[in-house]
Amino acid sequence: MKLELAASQLESLGNPTRLRLYRALVRAGTGGLPVGGLQQKLGIPASTLSHHCRKLIDAGLVTQERNGTTLICRADYGAMASLIGYLADECCADGACAENPENTEA
Amino acid sequence: MKLELAASQLESLGNPTRLRLYRALVRAGTGGLPVGGLQQKLGIPASTLSHHCRKLIDAGLVTQERNGTTLICRADYGAMASLIGYLADECCADGACAENPENTEA
DNA sequence: GCAATATTTCGATGTTTCTCGAAATAGCAG
DNA sequence: CTGCTATTTCGAGAAACATCGAAATATTGC
Numbered sequence: 001m002k003l004e005l006a007a008s009q010l011e012s013l014g015n016p017t018r019l020r021l022y023r024a025l026v027r028a029g030t031g032g033l034p035v036g037g038l039q040q041k042l043g044i045p046a047s048t049l050s051h052h053c054r055k056l057i058d059a060g061l062v063t064q065e066r067n068g069t070t071l072i073c074r075a076d077y078g079a080m081a082s083l084i085g086y087l088a089d090e091c092c093a094d095g096a097c098a099e100n101p102e103n104t105e106a
Numbered sequence: 107m108k109l110e111l112a113a114s115q116l117e118s119l120g121n122p123t124r125l126r127l128y129r130a131l132v133r134a135g136t137g138g139l140p141v142g143g144l145q146q147k148l149g150i151p152a153s154t155l156s157h158h159c160r161k162l163i164d165a166g167l168v169t170q171e172r173n174g175t176t177l178i179c180r181a182d183y184g185a186m187a188s189l190i191g192y193l194a195d196e197c198c199a200d201g202a203c204a205e206n207p208e209n210t211e212a
Numbered sequence: 213g214c215a216a217t218a219t220t221t222c223g224a225t226g227t228t229t230c231t232c233g234a235a236a237t238a239g240c241a242g
Numbered sequence: 243c244t245g246c247t248a249t250t251t252c253g254a255g256a257a258a259c260a261t262c263g264a265a266a267t268a269t270t271g272c
Contacts, residue, residue: 003125011120015230016113023109023196035249048231050250055229069239069248080193087190121260141219154261156220161259175218175269 005060006086009079012059017044018052025062025075032074034067111166112192115185118165123150124158131168131181138180140173 013019024041025033033041039049053073056062060079065072119125130147131139139147145155159179162168166185171178 003129004122007120007122007125009120010116010125014113014115014117014120016110017230019109019113019116026196036247039249045232046249047233047251051230051232054250066239069246071249084190084193087186087193123260142217145219151262152219153221153263157260160220172269175216177219 006083009059009061009083012055012061015052015055017042017048018056021049021052022056022061022075025073026077026080028075030074032065032072034070034072036070038073109196112189112196115165115167115189118161118167121158121161123148123154124162127155127158128162128167128181131179132183132186134181136180138171138178140176140178142176144179 013022020042021038024038028037035046035049035053038053039046042049053062053064057064061076061083063074063076065074119128126148127144130144134143141152141155141159144159145152148155159168159170163170167182167189169180169182171180
């Protein structure tokens with residue numbers, strides 16, 4: 001994963017409203033949630049919600065699929081897994097870097 | 107972990123300059139890096155660097171310790187591990203949520 | 213105390229973000 | 243095509259952010 005992509009995904013999750021939104025989608029499972037359902041759960045104006053949805057979609061963390069007149073939003077589990085992998089790997093959450101000689105350049 | 111804390115940590119990592127900074131610290135291992143060393147590695151003005159350091163420190167992802175006239179910065183591996191845990195757990199990167207009935211509220 | 217180095221704080225500027233209501237679009241039912 | 247619901251786009255205002263140079267602070271050594 002490229003650093004720029006990871007940063008944009010982290011940034012998109014780094015807003016309390018969007019993190020709540022994303023979490024609601026994840027908890028909704030593979031079935032996802034319509035935008036209206038999200039609006040009810042989060043209790044925010046539709047335009048604000050749409051704005052945040054777009055950010056998550058642009059970052060590649062959420063997908064949308066039209067179902068009639070409603071739009072179903074789903075969390076992209078693969079994208080999250082990649083992001084977590086990047087953090088754990090590039091950023092060595094396990095602390096293994098200290099013993100890894102090749103991990104010393106910028 | 108509280109959602110607000112996770113969001114603030116994600117936001118602090120969600121900037122390319124800060125992500126590079128954090129990555130440099132992680133790769134430096136437990137010994138950390140002085141601010142001056144970071145400045146050389148990243149090639150940015152000292153005031154800008156100091157600003158970004160502060161953000162990471164405020165978010166709890168980086169610690170500082172004075173060593174004579176230089177300040178050593180270190181990545182807080184525990185904080186990153188907690189954050190990754192939050193993402194993997196609350197946000198179900200493994201996709202297990204779909205089969206988890208209790209994971210259905212907001 | 214004075215000079216020298218390392219780092220932060222201050223102040224300013226331009227860019228981006230967040231929020232919301234109003235208006236516009238998309239799809240469906242009749 | 244009309245009306246209806248779901249959702250997005252537009253426009254605007256306030257707040258936050260990123261960046262940088264200049265000035266201030268901290269620590270050491272003489």
